[in-house]
Amino acid sequence: xxxxxxxxxxxxxxxxxxxxxxxxxxxxxxxxxxxxxxxxxxxxxxxxxxxxxxxxxxxxxxxxxxxxxxxxxxxxxxx
Amino acid sequence: xxxxxxxxxxxxxxxxxxxxxxxxxxxxxxxxxxxxxxxxxxxxxxxxxxxxxxxxxxxxxxxxxxxxxxxxxxxxxxxxxxxxxxxxxxxxxxxxxxxxxxxxxxxxxxxxxxxxxxxxxxxxxxxxxxxxxxxxxxxxxxxxxxxxxxxxxxxxxxxxxxxxxxxxxxxxxxxxxxxxxxxxxxxxxxxxxxxxxxxxxxxxxxxxxx
Numbered sequence: 529x530x531x532x533x534x535x536x537x538x539x540x541x542x543x544x545x546x547x548x549x550x551x552x553x554x555x556x557x558x559x560x561x562x563x564x565x566x567x568x569x570x571x572x573x574x575x576x577x578x579x580x581x582x583x584x585x586x587x588x589x590x591x592x593x594x595x596x597x598x599x600x601x602x603x604x605x606x607x
Numbered sequence: 608x609x610x611x612x613x614x615x616x617x618x619x620x621x622x623x624x625x626x627x628x629x630x631x632x633x634x635x636x637x638x639x640x641x642x643x644x645x646x647x648x649x650x651x652x653x654x655x656x657x658x659x660x661x662x663x664x665x666x667x668x669x670x671x672x673x674x675x676x677x678x679x680x681x682x683x684x685x686x687x688x689x690x691x692x693x694x695x696x697x698x699x700x701x702x703x704x705x706x707x708x709x710x711x712x713x714x715x716x717x718x719x720x721x722x723x724x725x726x727x728x729x730x731x732x733x734x735x736x737x738x739x740x741x742x743x744x745x746x747x748x749x750x751x752x753x754x755x756x757x758x759x760x761x762x763x764x765x766x767x768x769x770x771x772x773x774x775x776x777x778x779x780x781x782x783x784x785x786x787x788x789x790x791x792x793x794x795x796x797x798x799x800x801x802x803x804x805x806x807x808x809x810x811x812x813x814x815x816x817x
Contacts, residue, residue: 545772
């Protein structure tokens with residue numbers, strides 16, 4: 529079995545109101561060095577098969593991300 | 608005329624959608640997400656609002672990949688009418704039957720109130736003869752349409768405001784042919800004078816005329 533980590537992030541240029549809200553809250557807590565915050569999601573897959581990375585990329589294209597508004601990265605962490 | 612009302616786990620508005628279809632003079636037939644065919648005699652399809660599959664991953668994402676959507680796609684490709692309301696709009700965008708995507712409201716708030724809508728394209732079967740502004744409620748958390756309004760067929764815009772933070776204040780879009788339409792506001796909740804407006808009846812009636 530192999531663990532594959534997928535990260536899905538809002539695309540550059542797409543408004544990320546969640547990131548803005550977090551940035552605002554950090555500023556109110558005194559963290560005044562934060563120039564930008566983007567909030568995405570991390571998906572951990574435990575898979576088996578010959579080519580886990582290619583399979584995970586297909587999953588991203590078919591379901592895990594929406595290419596209109598999101599970018600993804602796939603990292604194989606070994607198994 | 609029979610309107611199939613599609614229901615996924617987490618759909619909420621199927622009863623009010625069916626009631627609106629009957630108010631418009633049609634018959635409503637339930638269609639379950641695991642079905643691979645629409646009910647016999649289906650003339651048009653209505654995908655109502657709610658939180659299909661708990662809005663997990665992205666609103667409408669998992670529902671758009673369910674078996675019934677194959678049948679909905681074939682119905683649309685054959686020229687049949689399909690109307691998606693709220694979560695139904697999200698499902699249609701996720702399925703690729705409509706352009707764009709629905710994102711979290713710019714305010715990060717669930718917005719539940721009456722809005723007014725301008726009809727920006729009266730050339731579709733849904734909007735033919737409709738004159739705005741229409742008074743119809745919205746109720747959602749992820750209703751900000753994102754897409755390219757220069758290529759999408761924008762049929763409804765919020766009148767004088769942009770309550771959800773949509774690109775160009777878009778409230779509803781259609782496919783190029785005009786037989787598939789989605790909108791975030793809830794026309795099925797504006798079909799009875801007791802609820803303050805009957806401005807939603809025109810959109811629902813289009814399904815019954817199909």
